[in-house]
Amino acid sequence: MATSPQIWEEILAVLEAFSLSESDIRAAGGNKSDIAARLDESFRELGWREGRVDTLIKLKVAISPYRRAGETTGTTLESVVENKGYKVDNFKERVALDVEWNAKDGNLDRDIGAYRALYDAAVIDAAVLVTRTQSDLRDLAVQLDVDSTKFATTTTTNLDKLLPRLTRGDGGGCPILAIAICARTVEL
Secondary structure, three states: OOOOHHHHHHHHHHHHHOOEEHHHHHOOOOOOOHHHHHHHHHHHHOOOEEEEEEEEEEEEEEEOOOHHHOOOOOEEEEEEEEEEEEEEEEEEOOEEEEEOOOOEOHHHHHHHHHHHHHHHOOOOOEEEEEEEOOHHHHHHHHHHOOOOOOOOOOOEOOHHHHHHHHHOOOOOOOOEEEEEEOHHHEEO
């Protein structure tokens, strides 16, 4: 990443040290997977931290008096919109990084929308989304257990779901690096 070579080196270091095991492939899904937790922990050890994104937008319109009509004072309209509680898995310096291993694919829309807003507000310079491939991990799961239903659903986060969102420009101007963990990462 041109914005921070150190951040890029840290991302590479975490990914180079990461591997999937056969038990990772066989493990049942659920809430935050052990895989995502391990990746997040590796980033935490390098100083990355979870960040909560709260937005507060205050709009103020000052309406000028029309002196020809005898008006001497203007009026003001105000509106406040507040949204609390969206969390990004990892923040460091001006980079946001989420691990979306096997969540519902709507999480991708949420993450990309947040990156776009954070970038437009000049809070981040870039974002990273770590996800997984679909078909090769599915093939591996079946190879390990012919009755496996692991990775069978197409409604979870994976590279095939992420790329169309990035291609159509959902991130606006925010540079988003997509990283996909694939079957070659598995150590059998």
